[in-house]
Amino acid sequence: MNEVTAFWVLAAISVIGALVAVRKRNLVHGVFALLVFFAGLAGLFLLLLAEFIAVVQILVYAGAVGILILFAIMLTDRVTGKDAFRVTSRGSFWGMIIALAVFLVILLPTIQGIPPTEDVKPKETVIEVSTVKQLGTHLIKPYIITIEVLALLLTAALIGAVTAAQGGRTTKKEENTE
Numbered sequence: 001m002n003e004v005t006a007f008w009v010l011a012a013i014s015v016i017g018a019l020v021a022v023r024k025r026n027l028v029h030g031v032f033a034l035l036v037f038f039a040g041l042a043g044l045f046l047l048l049l050a051e052f053i054a055v056v057q058i059l060v061y062a063g064a065v066g067i068l069i070l071f072a073i074m075l076t077d078r079v080t081g082k083d084a085f086r087v088t089s090r091g092s093f094w095g096m097i098i099a100l101a102v103f104l105v106i107l108l109p110t111i112q113g114i115p116p117t118e119d120v121k122p123k124e125t126v127i128e129v130s131t132v133k134q135l136g137t138h139l140i141k142p143y144i145i146t147i148e149v150l151a152l153l154l155t156a157a158l159i160g161a162v163t164a165a166q167g168g169r170t171t172k173k174e175e176n177t178e
Contacts, residue, residue: 007047014040027073031066038062052132 001009017037024030038061045054140147 003047007044010040010043010047013037014044028070031069031073034069035062035066038066052135055132 014037017033017035017040020033021030021037024033038057042054042057042062045051045057
């Protein structure tokens, strides 16, 4: 599969995932569709050879944000969202007109600002290619002590959250002495 085909497949997955996420009445199904969108977006980053951004996309958005939204939905009682708002078609014509106008205001300057492709000339020298390992080293090396302290602080916060969730009680197993 060539790059153009992979791009269109991943773009279609992303767009379909985003549309399904917006259109679903069931919030849990919407979150799963949002996770599909994030995965498609990570695939697009991989096509651009931005491996670090793709991994961050999966870990932060698909992992952390998706799970956070799922926990928020599960901790509330509204899953279907039927009582949240009433859907009416009053004003939808003007809403579409305004949305189209905003889209054109954003699209036209973007298209006009793109230079023609025949003016672009490749550079003679290749700039040093950085790897994910080098990027990680440059991000973490100066702040290693800070990261370790934050890890300890987050561990203490997690222990405190578990203790608070239990209501401060500890469970002791009673041994059966006979």
